Amino acid sequence: MFCFIYGILLWSLVVQALSSNMWPHCYDLLTTVDGKFLRHTYYHPEVTLQECLNLECDELNDSQDRKQCLELEELDIEPLDFLERDIEYTSQIDQDALVHRSFRFTSVDLSIGDDSQLNDWKPVRKYISQNETHYYEFPINNTNPGVSSSFDALIFITGNICSLPDTDLDENGLSLYYTFNQSVFSIETIDQMTKLDFRLGYVQALASNPTSAPFSTLYVAMQPNDVGTNTVSGQWTYELGISQNGLVFQWDDRAWAHLLDADGESALLMTGALDTDLYSNISDIDPGLTDSYSLHLFDYTYKSTFQNLNRSWCAIKSGPELSSISINTSFVQKNESIREQFYVQNLNSSSQYIAYLTQNSGTQNSDSGGTVFHQFEFETMLEDTCTLIYDLEFCNNVDYAVPMSMQFFDGLISATELGALYDDYAKEHYENFTKSLQIVQCDTDASSRYSPLRTCQDCANSYQNWLCSVLIPRCTTRNNTSGYKYRTTSDGRNSFINEEIQPPNPYYEILPCVDSCNAIVRDCPGSFGFVCPTTNETIRESYYWDEGEDYVSCNALGFIVQSSGARLSVKRNLEVVIALWIIIIYKLL
Secondary structure, three states, rough: OHHHHHHHHHHHHHHHHHHHOOOOOOOEEEEOOEEEEEEEEEEEOOOOOHHHHHHHHHHOOHHHHHHHHHHHHHHOOOOOOOOHHHEEEEEOOOOOOOOOOOEOOOOOOOOOOOOOEEEOOOOOEEEEEEOOOEEEEEOOOOOOOOOOOOEEEEEEEEEEEEEEEOOOOOOOOOEEEEOHHHHOOOOOHHHHHHHEEEEEOEEEEEEEEEEOOOOOOOEEEEEEOOOOOHHOOOOEEEEEEEEOOOEEEEEEEOOOOEEEEEEEOOOEEEEOOOOOOOOOOOHOOOOHHHOOOEEEEHHHHHHHHHHHOOOOHHHHOOOOOOOOOOOEEEEEOOOOOOEEEEEEOOOOOOOOEEEEEEEEEOOOOOOOOEEEEEEEEEEOOOOOEEEEEOOOOOOOOEEEEOOOHHHHHOOOOOOHHHHHHHHHHHHHHHHHHHHHHHHHOOOOOOOOOOOOOOOHHHHHHHHHHHHHHOOOEEEEEEOOOOOEEEOOOOOOOOHHHHHHHHOOOOOEEEEEEHHHHHHHHHOOHHOOOOOOOOHHHHHHHHEEEOOOOOOOOOEEEOOOOOOOOOHHHHHHHHHHHHHHHHHHHHHOO
């Protein structure tokens, strides 16, 4: 009886919510059919997705698109409960039939009514056609001006273009106007307002309202430019967000994430350092609350899709992302800083991809704004040659592709087990070094140590990185430079590769950086007798050097290698020079 009464009360709330227009009028569902982007509008919570698809399929002009769209009706998809519209759903459907893996209600207001009121940090999404103008009013809070100074109330204006009409213009063709003067807030005097043009799908502005004579309202208008005959029909979809506390949408010209390495079917990517004021240790991070970075991967064929929208938050968030992949996210300690790591699986071999990193604006609601970072590209290797390993226990700086083993090729061991095999081999060879280091006076004052600048821990770290780079060869299937060494299945770097690993196919080895050898000479006691090659001819026999190109020319452990290594070489060489001068001065004192 209680469940029956509870059900009646719940249904009455549903009816009341619908009748009082508490919910937005419509929502968008995004899907991709054979690589083509389709938009579906969900008008009512009791309408099934199939009915929604029926409505939209009839409106498609291309017969092939309409045929593909109608085929989706045969899928058995349950209606979505509108009361839970703010959570994500993963549809239980055939991944081969429907490429996009999930449907999600968006909490952004998608209503197309006459609502012109803008609220702080509440972005709105609208559709606009040529010859239309949208007007908005933003009430200014002069008693609590957010991040403003005591002299001005600052209003942050940002916007994104989610989709463009069918036009061949290079520009976005949409402009934003704003003013504090209500008398010019009309179509006749719009040219007297401050005008901003969208560039690459993004626009931002900072309006200053003096507190000595404050205005109470900011007036904003959106209007397409005159695109002439370049487009016959179509709409712009845009998002507008205004706040007195910061930029709702942001664009960062740094990529902020980069590829560590890839093999034939997976890739490992890493972000820049997280805020050290918030996180000093990985234990400080709660992945459920602080995992605000998101990685978006697209097939390289969609590069033109983002050509004019690559700064747009909503264009990237709703773009035709890869659905067959899986991404494992974790936090790691690298270079005395915490970074976020993405391990991507189920990629295609010898394929190019486009990647974007986005960051939510400090909230779990992914639709309330955030930051878009600069795109970057990467490519996978040939299959059945190299295997990506990472998060090793001893060689914790190894996060690259290594020669695949015959056991892995036959499916007898996993990539994790292959990584452990390499790691144990390196750890065994490290034991003798630790015995040698124990006889050195490490825990003593600076004047009695073997070096006034280096410690035994510096020596141990450098030797560990050198040992791991020498014993665990880095593998690739592309010969980018003459410094790569071609290896047959029986011509590995050492007997362990030939006898235990037994690579199934030939590969190219990226030789260790000679800097790793110079590091142990610099950091360890001279009594150890470490010597490194000094000429190009002798270096080429076992090492190589950083050529400062966009590709990795040598294998470096212990520091993050970016796309260009020129700065790294300069930094290392400068560090050596400074260290030598300090030693000379110390000896003279």
